[in-house]
Amino acid sequence: MDAAxxxxxxxxxxxxxxxxxxxxxxxxxxxxxxxxxGATFAVAGYGTLVIGNAVLPGIDSLFHGWAALGVxxxxxxxxxxxxVGALFGLVIYLLAFLPIHDKANFAxxxxxxxLAINLATVQTLLWWFGPRQQALPSVFGFGRLTLLGIxxxxxxxxxxxxxxxxxxxxxxxxxxxxxxxEIRAMMQNPEGAALxxxxxxxxxxxxxxxxxxxxxxAAVLLSQTVYVSPGAGAMPLIKGMIIAxxxxxxxxPGAAVAALLIGTLEAVTGVIPFLGQRMVLLVQFGFIxxxxxxxxxxxxxxxxxxxx
Amino acid sequence: MGAxxxxxxxxAGYGPLRVLxxxxxxxxxxxxxxxxxxxxxxxxxxxxxxxxxxxxxRGSILFDGVEIGGQRSLGEGRRTxxxxxxxxxxxxxxxxxxxGLTVRQHLDCGAWSRRAWKERAKRxxxxxxxxxxxxxxxxxxxxxLSGGERRMVSVGRxxxxxxxxxxxxxxxxxxxxxxxxRVIAALREIDVQDGAIIIAEQNVSLLDGQVDRMIGMxxxxxxxxxxxxxxx
Numbered sequence: 001m002d003a004a005x006x007x008x009x010x011x012x013x014x015x016x017x018x019x020x021x022x023x024x025x026x027x028x029x030x031x032x033x034x035x036x037x038g039a040t041f042a043v044a045g046y047g048t049l050v051i052g053n054a055v056l057p058g059i060d061s062l063f064h065g066w067a068a069l070g071v072x073x074x075x076x077x078x079x080x081x082x083x084v085g086a087l088f089g090l091v092i093y094l095l096a097f098l099p100i101h102d103k104a105n106f107a108x109x110x111x112x113x114x115l116a117i118n119l120a121t122v123q124t125l126l127w128w129f130g131p132r133q134q135a136l137p138s139v140f141g142f143g144r145l146t147l148l149g150i151x152x153x154x155x156x157x158x159x160x161x162x163x164x165x166x167x168x169x170x171x172x173x174x175x176x177x178x179x180x181x182e183i184r185a186m187m188q189n190p191e192g193a194a195l196x197x198x199x200x201x202x203x204x205x206x207x208x209x210x211x212x213x214x215x216x217x218a219a220v221l222l223s224q225t226v227y228v229s230p231g232a233g234a235m236p237l238i239k240g241m242i243i244a245x246x247x248x249x250x251x252x253p254g255a256a257v258a259a260l261l262i263g264t265l266e267a268v269t270g271v272i273p274f275l276g277q278r279m280v281l282l283v284q285f286g287f288i289x290x291x292x293x294x295x296x297x298x299x300x301x302x303x304x305x306x307x308x
Numbered sequence: 309m310g311a312x313x314x315x316x317x318x319x320a321g322y323g324p325l326r327v328l329x330x331x332x333x334x335x336x337x338x339x340x341x342x343x344x345x346x347x348x349x350x351x352x353x354x355x356x357x358x359x360x361x362x363x364x365x366r367g368s369i370l371f372d373g374v375e376i377g378g379q380r381s382l383g384e385g386r387r388t389x390x391x392x393x394x395x396x397x398x399x400x401x402x403x404x405x406x407x408g409l410t411v412r413q414h415l416d417c418g419a420w421s422r423r424a425w426k427e428r429a430k431r432x433x434x435x436x437x438x439x440x441x442x443x444x445x446x447x448x449x450x451x452x453l454s455g456g457e458r459r460m461v462s463v464g465r466x467x468x469x470x471x472x473x474x475x476x477x478x479x480x481x482x483x484x485x486x487x488x489x490r491v492i493a494a495l496r497e498i499d500v501q502d503g504a505i506i507i508a509e510q511n512v513s514l515l516d517g518q519v520d521r522m523i524g525m526x527x528x529x530x531x532x533x534x535x536x537x538x539x540x
Contacts (some may be wrong), residue, residue, distance in 0.1 A: 164537045178416075178425070185406045185417045191361065192404030194388035194463060197420035 003150040011156045013263025014163035019240030020165065020216035020247065020255040022211035025174075028187045028250030030204045032097060032106055036114040037215055037240060038233025039121035040088045044216030045136070045228035046129060047084030049095055052077050052137045074158055077136065077220050082166075085216020089208040097204055118233075125230035133227035136220070155224035166217050170210055171252065179206055188249070239284075246288045248300025257299050262287075292305060310373055311336050312473055312504040313358075318367035318377065320357040327353040329528045330367070333471075335504045339367035342507045342515045345525030351508035354400050354525070355475045359398050360387045371396065372472060393420065395503070396412055397471035401478050406450030414450055414461055416470030428468070435464040438494045456487035463491065474501035478509050492518055 019037065024295040026034045059076055063069050096113040100106060145152055182203050186193040190200070216234060219228075226232070230245030243262050262284055269275050269283045292298065313335040320328040327350045335341055343351050356362040358369055358376070363384060369377030376391050392398070397418075406414060415435055419428040436443040439460040445453065450461055459479065466474060476495060480488030488511075496518050498505060509515055515522065524532040 060458070104382075141447065181409075181413055181416060184409060184413075186436045188406040188408050189404050191400065192406055193417070194385050195359065195392060195398050195400060195404060196417045197389050197392040197469075198417070199389040 005271060007150060007152050007156055007160075009264040009267035011295055012262075012266050013260045014160050015222050015236070016239055016243050016263050017167060017256050017259035018163055018214045018221075019236045020243035020259050021170075021252055022214040023240050024244040024247060024250055024252060024255040025207060026056035026211050028099065029183050029207050029245070030101070030186075031190075031198065032101075032105065032110040032113050032114070033197070034092065034211070034242075035111055035237070036096065036117040036121065037211070038084050038091050038237030039118040039235035040092070040212050040215040041119060041219045041236050042084040042125055042230060043088045044081045044219040045214075045223050045232055046125060047216075048077050048081040048223070049134060049228055051080040051084070054139050055080075059086040070154070073137070074162070078162060078217060080218040081214040082215070083218070085192055086209040086213040088216075089210075089212020090205070092212070092241055093205055097208065098201065099202065101204070116223075118237075122230050122233070125239070129230065131230065133229040135227055136223040138224070140184050155221075159221040159224065162217065162221060165197075166214065169255075170214065173210075174252070183207060188202050194209050242288050246298055248298030251298070251300030254300030261299075309520045311370075311374060312339070312502075313506075314368075314370040315358075315377075316368040316370075318354075318357060318365065319370060320353055320362045320365035320367075322363035327362075328357060328365075331528075331530055333523060335506065337502045337504065338500055339443050339504045339521060340500065340507075340519040341504065342509055342519040343525050344395075344509055344512050344515070346510055349525050350526050350528040351462055351510075352477055353528075355400070355477050355506075355508060356400060359391055359396060359476065361385055361400075375412055388430055390405050391404060395470070396474040396475065397466040397469060397473070398475040399459075399462045399466045399477060399479070399539045402483065405450045405458050405462060408449060410447050410449055411461055412446045413452075415464055416466055418465035421469050431468050431519075435467060438467070438497055441463060454484050456491075459487075459491055460494075463494065467498065472501075474498065474500070474503070474505040476505065476507045478510070480509060480514055488514060 019041070021032060023037055026032050056073060056077060060069070060073060063072055066072070092114065096110055096117060100109050100113065103109060145154065150173065175185060182193070182198045183206075184199055185196065186200065186203055194200070219232075222236070239262070243258045244255050246262065247256070247258035265284060265287055266280050269280050270277045275283060309349060311334045315331055315333055318328055318331045319326060331354065343354065345351055353362055357365045360380070361384060364381040365377070366379040367377055367405060368375060371391075374394065376387070376394065390514050406417065409417070412432065416428055419425045419431060441457060442460055442464065445457060450458060453461065462481070463476065466476070479491045479495060483491065492514055495505065495507065507515065507519065512522070523530050
């Protein structure tokens with residue numbers, strides 16, 4: 001396994017982790033399988049496109065000739081994607097969580113409503129922007145830098161770095177803030193949380209916004225190599241969902257480990273001569289099915305011993 | 309002033325099953341009340357109706373003059389945080405602990421009010437005074453604790469805020485006699501001030517001398533108000 005392959009695997013893993021952790025976190029804290037996560041991805045992509053085209057020329061002239069221009073451009077695009085993603089998370093909260101969260105069978109209803117939001121959003125994007133794939137304003141071009149003797153493409157370095165920072169901030173927030181404590185309490189025992197005065201409605205809002213922001217970040221980072229299109233969210237949604245399942249639905253560390261596994265598997269499958277890129281999905285699903293047969297609760301069963 | 313809790317014609321149950329049958333009782337300020345009765349006669353359902361955790365309910369529950377009851381057949385748990393924030397602290401049966409959090413984080417969860425959150429270090433100290441075994445377990449995950457320790461954590465969580473009504477469900481359930489006596493003794497230490505405490509228990513001998521009043525519960529109805537019990 002050469003170094004470039006490892007970088008490619010990390011790059012994929014980073015994007016997958018952003019999607020899967022969002023899905024996993026939502027499921028374990030408010031009990032909703034968010035099928036509209038892919039729509040958040042696509043909306044954030046288009047939001048970034050619109051904002052980027054409007055703002056970046058001004059930024060370019062303002063910081064003309066600066067060495068850090070690329071970083072500033074990336075920061076602007078990321079901020080746009082994160083912001084739009086968080087806003088769309090809010091929309092999902094208002095449409096799919098608030099009206100039905102205390103009705104019977106919320107898990108199934110929530111899945112249906114978010115799936116409807118997903119379809120409606122993709123159709124709206126198709127109608128407004130058309131089916132044509134569009135490229136985000138490029139940030140770095142296709143240059144490379146050499147880190148520790150390993151050649152890394154700029155966009156890969158940015159993806160891995162930005163993901164590490166974003167996930168670090170999100171996990172630290174979950175671990176050390178008061179809101180994070182309330183969210184974790186709610187994840188582990190909703191009734192105990194209610195009896196501690198923790199309201200699901202008030203706690204769900206920041207979770208929806210943060211997971212939406214993660215999907216938005218994933219959209220911006222992936223769109224450096226893949227184009228923005230109305231259906232762009234489908235594949236990240238499916239992969240995020242199966243990785244969350246593999247990790248043990250609801251476990252954040254499990255999702256992170258699973259994302260690393262699947263990212264690496266995808267990178268390795270791509271270079272094996274008789275498998276190649278077109279067999280990637282087959283190998284991934286086969287692997288996940290195999291793991292779930294052996295460990296029905298996913299990887300997280302290995303990681304945390306104290307569950308009810 | 310008036311009563312801390314005034315319950316009128318409260319019925320409650322789960323689906324087609326009716327557990328409570330038009331219950332009426334009043335709890336005065338500063339009172340320590342025990343509701344005694346066998347398993348499955350509605351003590352837990354009564355507590356869960358007060359905090360809206362039961363399947364359906366109807367009838368009036370006046371808490372400090374504020375109506376927290378009413379008729380409802382859906383939305384189980386929807387109003388619970390609001391009721392807790394009015395000043396009702398409940399230790400549910402089975403403790404409702406957060407298995408992955410440490411004892412310390414657990415107690416912090418109970419400190420929901422702004423004042424309690426600011427003073428949480430002091431209040432944790434108070435809980436450790438009340439339950440000395442918890443002090444050295446401060447940074448242990450609650451999921452790994454024994455039943456007695458969990459009960460202490462659960463009661464401790466309910467004591468972190470300034471509640472006016474404490475509902476303690478089966479403090480001795482599943483505990484060794486020595487430990488359940490310690491838990492009951494700790495409950496005796498709680499300063500109810502102008503509030504009240506209600507303990508549901510089936511082991512009457514444990515409560516001997518620890519409460520002001522006992523009410524029996526049988527088949528979803530209150531039976532036999534024992535009245536004032538001599539304090540030990």
